[in-house]
Amino acid sequence: xxxxxxxxxxxxxxxxxxxxxxxxxxxxxxxxxxxxxxxxxxxxxxxxxxxxxxxxxxxxxxxxxxxxxxxxxxxxxxxxxxxxxxxxxxxxxxxxxxxxxxxxxxxxxxxxxxxxxxxxxxxxxxxxxxxxxxxxxxxxxxxxxxxxxxxxxxxxxxxxxxxxxxxxxxxxxxxxxxxxxxxxxxxxxxxxxxxxxxxxxxxxxxxxxxxxxxxxxxxxxxxxxxxxxxxxxxxxxxxxxxxxxxxxxxxxxxxxxxxxxxxxxxxxxxxxxxxxxxxxxxxxxxxxxxxxxxxxxxxxxxxxxxxxxxxxxxxxxxxxxxxxxxxxxxxxxxxxxxxxxxxxxxxxxxxxxxxxxxxxxxxxxxxxxxxxxxxxxxxxxxxxxxxxxxxxxxxxxxxxxxxxxxxxxxxxxxxxxxxxxxxxxxxxxxxxxxxxxxxxxxxxxxxxxxxxxxxxxxxxxxxxxxxxxxxxxxxxxxxxxxxxxxxxxxxxxxxxxxxxxxxxxxxxxxxxxxxxxxxxxxxxxxxxxxxxxxxxxxxxxxxxxxxxxxxxxxxxxxxxx
Ligand SMILES: Cc1cc2nc3c(=O)[nH]c(=O)nc-3n(C[C@H](O)[C@H](O)[C@H](O)COP(=O)(O)OP(=O)(O)OC[C@H]3O[C@@H](n4cnc5c(N)ncnc54)[C@H](O)[C@@H]3O)c2cc1C
Numbered sequence: 235x236x237x238x239x240x241x242x243x244x245x246x247x248x249x250x251x252x253x254x255x256x257x258x259x260x261x262x263x264x265x266x267x268x269x270x271x272x273x274x275x276x277x278x279x280x281x282x283x284x285x286x287x288x289x290x291x292x293x294x295x296x297x298x299x300x301x302x303x304x305x306x307x308x309x310x311x312x313x314x315x316x317x318x319x320x321x322x323x324x325x326x327x328x329x330x331x332x333x334x335x336x337x338x339x340x341x342x343x344x345x346x347x348x349x350x351x352x353x354x355x356x357x358x359x360x361x362x363x364x365x366x367x368x369x370x371x372x373x374x375x376x377x378x379x380x381x382x383x384x385x386x387x388x389x390x391x392x393x394x395x396x397x398x399x400x401x402x403x404x405x406x407x408x409x410x411x412x413x414x415x416x417x418x419x420x421x422x423x424x425x426x427x428x429x430x431x432x433x434x435x436x437x438x439x440x441x442x443x444x445x446x447x448x449x450x451x452x453x454x455x456x457x458x459x460x461x462x463x464x465x466x467x468x469x470x471x472x473x474x475x476x477x478x479x480x481x482x483x484x485x486x487x488x489x490x491x492x493x494x495x496x497x498x499x500x501x502x503x504x505x506x507x508x509x510x511x512x513x514x515x516x517x518x519x520x521x522x523x524x525x526x527x528x529x530x531x532x533x534x535x536x537x538x539x540x541x542x543x544x545x546x547x548x549x550x551x552x553x554x555x556x557x558x559x560x561x562x563x564x565x566x567x568x569x570x571x572x573x574x575x576x577x578x579x580x581x582x583x584x585x586x587x588x589x590x591x592x593x594x595x596x597x598x599x600x601x602x603x604x605x606x607x608x609x610x611x612x613x614x615x616x617x618x619x620x621x622x623x624x625x626x627x628x629x630x631x632x633x634x635x636x637x638x639x640x641x642x643x644x645x646x647x648x649x650x651x652x653x654x655x656x657x658x659x660x661x662x663x664x665x666x667x668x669x670x671x672x673x674x675x676x677x678x679x680x681x682x683x684x685x686x687x688x689x690x691x692x693x694x695x696x697x698x699x700x701x702x703x704x705x706x707x708x709x710x711x712x713x714x715x716x717x718x719x720x721x722x723x724x725x726x727x728x729x730x731x732x733x734x735x736x737x738x739x740x741x742x743x744x745x746x747x748x749x750x751x752x753x754x755x756x757x758x759x760x761x762x763x764x765x766x767x768x769x770x771x772x773x774x775x776x777x778x779x780x781x782x783x784x785x786x787x788x789x790x791x792x793x794x795x
Contacts, residue, residue, distance in 0.1 A: 249263075250463070255631065294329040295333050319596075327602045396410060404649075426610060429614060479528055482523070500533075679712055694757070705741075
């Protein structure tokens with residue numbers, strides 16, 4: 235039997251995931267008087283996509299950028315923080331709150347002005363204003379962890395959340411597992427509100443080198459559990475049918491493409507887009523990887539690839555600057571590798587590749603307070619589907635959620651959770667996995683899942699009705715096998731088992747919604763529906779599951795103002 239903690243952990247507001255968004259939510263809610271617990275799968279000091287640092291913070295400062303919000307929205311809309319898949323009203327809210335986060339982070343000791351003044355660079359098209367503040371985020375997780383503690387939040391490291399408990403149509407608690415010891419321990423949480431900040435969904439698709447499953451552009455612990463928990467709890471998700479791809483050094487997969495000062499070029503050193511002419515600059519870098527990340531594959535397919543990042547025009551100062559900036563962003567290992575292998579980027583170009591689909595910036599639908607459609611459930615960061623902003627998006631909507639939740643919890647009472655049937659169901663499932671002595675370790679379904687997704691709900695190849703049908707059937711088979719065969723010999727493997735089950739749920743939702751979209755759009759290319767249905771322009775597909783587990787999809791207008 236799975237060990238179950240006697241004590242129910244009780245709080246007003248439960249934060250699921252102590253990454254950048256989660257810690258911001260915790261600080262805001264605890265500062266607003268709420269009793270807050272942060273449940274983090276690893277350790278908030280070094281977890282999530284911001285674990286080792288970030289270095290660009292989307293930030294609008296009226297004194298620098300001007301008061302014309304429409305211009306700002308248009309320009310930011312052209313960067314990786316905009317695009318066609320965000321609600322404009324939420325992007326406005328995001329921008330309006332960025333500066334206060336910057337000020338607060340400075341007060342925590344995060345170096346937002348490494349040169350002593352505000353410097354904006356990267357992630358922008360030539361000729362437009364720059365909105366990405368260059369900062370040094372190496373110490374950011376330590377600073378935010380301390381600030382959360384100072385505000386009174388209780389941090390529970392090595393505790394993952396596996397299920398949001400719902401009673402009478404609102405959040406009542408959560409089911410977690412403490413994985414800090416060799417043997418896992420099931421932990422029940424009672425809370426009035428919760429926020430999902432579990433990051434993006436990685437490892438659903440195989441990446442460029444499937445032998446190394448953890449060679450990924452982002453944090454391997456971010457597997458889309460938040461997306462799956464939201465879906466199972468009945469909250470609405472948005473845009474999860476649209477694959478999202480990222481780009482960077484081929485086979486050496488690291489996020490952080492905005493810090494490269496170079497030009498995406500053909501083998502002959504010719505730029506593949508018109509964005510940089512002449513010597514690349516620190517100010518703009520090359521925005522190609524942001525606005526056309528699949529260029530590296532598209533050029534392979536049309537016979538003109540591979541595409542390389544060309545830094546051969548840089549002088550020594552720029553290369554030193556890049557080294558420093560990579561360090562601020564936590565991707566210093568790239569230069570370590572170059573040094574170990576004697577690679578001189580002033581002499582040789584570095585091949586870039588498109589990384590396979592990550593469930594990033596697709597997921598829970600939120601409003602301007604970061605509320606989901608389920609009362610008491612909030613979401614922020616990479617697992618949100620209708621606003622972006624990356625780090626700034628996570629921070630601002632985490633903060634707004636925390637503030638809103640601190641008020642909301644004053645208006646509702648705690649509910650008992652022991653009688654919620656899901657508690658016993660999960661206890662039985664956890665016990666079956668833990669008690670099994672002969673069965674399948676997590677890697678078997680994990681790699682099978684990646685093959686299914688890549689072959690039948692692909693992100694970089696055409697999709698079809700038949701492929702989706704087969705995908706859904708194979709995923710159901712895989713899930714059944716997991717229920718009867720999954721086993722774990724320690725807490726770590728137990729965590730991986732629960733991750734795989736969450737990933738299967740997310741994969742199924744991707745296939746169901748992809749099947750529903752009977753047109754081609756962006757990276758959702760259907761061989762059987764090659765046209766783009768113009769009636770779906772500026773419409774988002776919203777999906778939720780009802781109590782019986784049935785999917786419901788609808789299109790709603792994108793918020794344009
Ligand atoms: C190398 C790299 C460089 C980047 N540079 C920049 C940059 O310069 N500027 C920028 O704007 N963005 C940047 N980003 C993106 C930025 O880091 C993310 O947008 C941001 O961290 C998202 O915050 P989040 O809270 O959504 O997720 P994360 O910060 O990833 O946090 C998610 C947390 O949830 C935890 N978790 C997952 N599942 C569970 C569970 N079931 N229970 C409990 N905990 C769970 C994880 O362990 C993790 O700590 C970069 C990303 C990478 C990978």
